[in-house]
Amino acid sequence: MENVAIIGLGFTGARPDSPELSYKELMYEAAVKAYEDAGVDPRKDVGSFIGASEDFWDGTSIFDEYLPDQIGGALRPVCSICNDGLHAIATGVMHIRSGIADIVAVEAHSKVSDVVNPDGIMHFALDPVIDRTLGYNAHVIAGLEMYRYLHEACVTKDECAEVVVKNRRNALLNPYAAYGAKVNIEDVLCSPPAYEPMSEMDVSNFVDGACVIVLASERIARNANDTVWINGIGWCNDSPNMGLRDWSYPRYVKLAAERAYADAGINNPYDEIDFAEVDDTYSFKELQHLEALRLLETGDAARLLCDGAFDLEGEFPVNVSGGSLGMGNLLDANGLVKTFEAVEQLRGIAGQRQVKNAETALVQSWRGVPTTSGAVMILGSEPKGGA
């Protein structure tokens, strides 16, 4: 299969609100930056445009209608994928490998500040017949998962709070992040109870932002600057049914990772990967995801976290960007924003938060409650099989 690379990036940065811009203008800003970075003209060079979105987050039925113009895709092959940005990248990879296009633009955004009641929208995602009428807030599902995870992995709330401390500290070094802060474990544990066992600070905050990533075939990418290679990608779902899913262990992350590792020829992920950007929509998710990614045995993530292994200077930096806890939660743009960070790191342009000698990165996303949908990508500064 043909190698596929990332040749351009554009991100508006994350902000709690962006009242001066429409979602179209926000997306346009990200698109212009990405095409500039890639050195491509979207009207001439891009063969396929893919946007990741969900109607009810945008407040429009058939958001695809409102997608093409601001990403340069009018009267071109454009489509929406109702999944995370990483699934959209996977779709782009398939477009390139099947000969649809040599250059693909992938877009995702959050204009969640336009949504008056995000909790109402999340509730609307619950099964209409068996779950919705119970009247619980959808975040409660994450609370249930956390209880089960703490129990089975023998992890404490304090250890989960360490994730918040680390990620918000990392975000202080990231000019794109909205929630950088110096906080300690007590701040997290003493923040108001939210969805037991989570406190308010265990939950990432929604933010606005748009991100565009430009993919290219090997033929194009060989001649591009600062190319980063997609050496493996995988995605998977567990059951949407509350009664059938595994509550303590995200199997979909494990299965997605297995596919990505097989693609990339990775056998010992912890040793072969230099750093990771993983989903941390809720603090415990970072630990749970690191374990499901087979980077660590169940229960080990918390111990290594507390030893500082996941710090910027640690042996396996995790969420150097600040993650969703430090960056903010950008809905289906989360996967692209994590990709943005990983590519900046691999290009060696991450400034104060640069991970040293970074050559291989892992990016993982989860679509949040109530879904069991995740994706995993392995990026390298060299293509699989060497340069």
Add this chain to the structure above:
Amino acid sequence: MPRRVAVIGAGMTKFMRRAKETPKELAFEATRMALNSSGLELNDIEAVALGTAPDAFDGVHMKGEYLSDGAGSFLKPYTRSFVGGGTGVFCGAHGWWHIASGMFDTCLVVAEEKMSSAHPHPQGAFLTIFDNLIERNLGPNLVWIFALEMNRYMKAHDIKKEDIALVSVKNKGNALDHPCAQLGMKITVEDVLNSEVLAYPVQRLDISPTSDGAAALVLASEEVAKRVTDDPIWIEGVGWNVDTTIWTNRDLYYPRYVEYAARMAYKMAGIHNPPKDIDFAEPYDPFDYKELHHMEGLQLCKKGEAPILTREGVTARDGDLPTCPSGGALGVGNPIAATGVMKLCELFWQLRGEAGKRQIPGDPRTGVAQAWGDLMQVGTVVVMRR
């Protein structure tokens, strides 16, 4: 070079005004039938490509995630594509690239819609397809945009409503032979012309119904297909295109985005002379004039010529270019995304000679299906060959 992709199984539910099944159950039923007909089991399936139109119909946010297990994607890679009314046929492309890319050997294509969940009427959902800032406050109705487009099309070519009504007569008649059809019936041009005026020039019998239903296909790589069937049908071309959002800055008389999508698919399929190289077509017909509009966009005839071909019987099931032999959205019903996959199923069954009473004569070898949607904006095209 993309790998060859075969269709090896197809299934669909009845199309109904109101189904007893939940959306998830509808998806399951169609998927189950497609699997049964394919010679593969769910364990053999490596990925799932789901298509479904607005969440507002079924009344579930992230509807794709909710449907995913019904579509067979428990512990499997799953994505949902969404290009409005164009979604169904687009699903064929969506499944195709999973296999053509070399990343998977088998893929399920599933589409579902349960429009009867929206109360009091799916129109409430349609309002939110319009621009949030400069259109919704005018209180638009979905039928308006069809009426505006139809009127422009009629004016551009001086087309009479009688000729457009023939499409409705033909498709509802064809649907009498489709066991899943919701609105198969024998009607006359006069019936259409005398039906209630909803938004001139659109009348009651110009329109497809709102429906509940699901449809599914099983796709496989050449290697797998040759192992499980002697009669694979090949997806030879896929194409799609989305025009600018600002529909009031376009001339609605001609769907250039359908033309671009068709050219993309035809190039892939090596089709140089569409009317000659294509044996039959399933263009999207949510309204009768749309079939004509789309035949022109699909390059099956010249601009303004589709009504003439229809009047001359060329598009009848026994004509030279049978069009919507299934009965189309007008006759079989229109559960949006599922309609597009129903059209793909029809290509499959016709090309295999399994279309029963609907079978078109003359041993058809090449068929094209097309769907359309968004704000009169997207064209999606799939070409299949035996």
Add this chain to the structure above:
Amino acid sequence: MAKEYPGTPLKSKDFKKALKTKYTPSAEYAWSAGQAINSFLNGLKEGRILGIKCRGCKRILVPPRAFCEECFISVEDWVELKDTGRVNTFAISYLDTMANRIKKPIIPAVIEIDGAGGNGFLHILGEVDPKKVKFGMKVKAVWKPAKERKGDITDIKYFKPLKGGD
């Protein structure tokens, strides 16, 4: 080969009896209008129709946007347009927004605003006999009184035929 097709259609009376869960989504939005539409809506509040000119393709874009989708460049050259135009296409609707039947039809139309090279937007026609609406008919905006205007597309009540404008 006969096929068995699944699915259980419900008749009206069965549908009434079928067990249902009812739910009204609490979906509320307050969309940022953004730079281009903000200016357009403010223009309407002042009784003016604004377009924006693209320095690339030279088109006058109305409704305006912050960028030209054809050239993919930012656009900033605002132009004030007349509040007259021509009917590009129209419909005569006996359905309201929720598909309820209405006696007095609404006449939606795409209005090509004068001076915008054929570009325009969706609006409603008024003060006209539905039978007398024609393609290319000259029309003029009928504005709400200034103090009732609030920066919305409905600040124009409707477009009416321009006398002697044919």
